[in-house]
Amino acid sequence: LDIKNMGTTIVVRAKPYITNQELIDELTGVVRSIHKLKPSADNDFAINETDIITQSFDQLFKIIAIVGWIIGGFSLIVGGFGIANIMFVSVRERTNIIGIQKSLGAKNFFILIQFLFEAIFLSLIGGGVGLLLVLAGSYAGTQILGFEILLTWNKIIIGIATSSVIGLIAGYVPALMASRLDPVEAMRMNA
Incomplete structure (x- = not known):
């Protein structure tokens, strides 16, 4: 061994039939003899197990x-309430x-679907903006950290589906309320 040209770190991998403790004991003995340490002397090196x-x-x-899931859950709840308020x-x-639509023959189901689509569309816009931020963050993280941060198609699809479901849930009550309005009362309300 050329001790003068050795680095400060040596990486060793045990063969499958050798335990970590056996390898550590063997390495300790070899490095102590290379460093010419007396039996009573403390080690002037460290062996770290990966x-x-x-x-x-x-x-x-x-x-x-876990923290990410908690923050994500709160974000979904807050986003859902935001969409519900916008829809109300x-x-x-x-x-x-x-009221005019209903007086012209629009069915309750048509009004319900109209507002549900609007709520889902709003949540998809939010999900799209979030997806763009995640893509930008993963690209920046890859550039800064030096290893690739993967964003799979499954996760993208799950994110879009989650946005749609949040929009559907958040928009249901306002859409139901809109579909049940009495046409005469509805036209009179804002007149």
């Missing part, structure tokens, strides 16, 4: 994932138009 480091990172990533305002502002 399993311990990997476990620490795994725990960190699990915590980050939309119904209120268009009460007169709803």
Whole structure:
């Protein structure tokens, strides 16, 4: 061994039939003899197991994932309430138009579907903006960190589907309220 040209780090992998402890004991003996340490002297080197480091990172990533799910859940709830409020305002502002549509023969189901589509469209716009932010963030993260952050088609489809479902749920009550308006009362309300 050319000790003078050795780096400060050596990476060693055990053969399948050798345990980590056996490898650590063997490495300790070899490095102690290379460093010419006396039996009573403390080691002037460290042996780190990647399993311990990997476990620490795994725990960190699990915590980050849990926090991400919590933040994502709250974001969905807040977004849902935002869409519901927008839809309630939309119904209120268009009460007169709803009355005219119903007096011209529009069925309750048509009015319901009209407002549900609007709510889903609004949530898809929000989901699209969120998707663009995630794409930009993953690209920036790839450039800064130096390893690729993957965004799979499955996750994109799940995100779009989740946005649609949130829009459907958030828009249902305002759409139902709009579909049940009495045409005469609706035309009279904003007149």
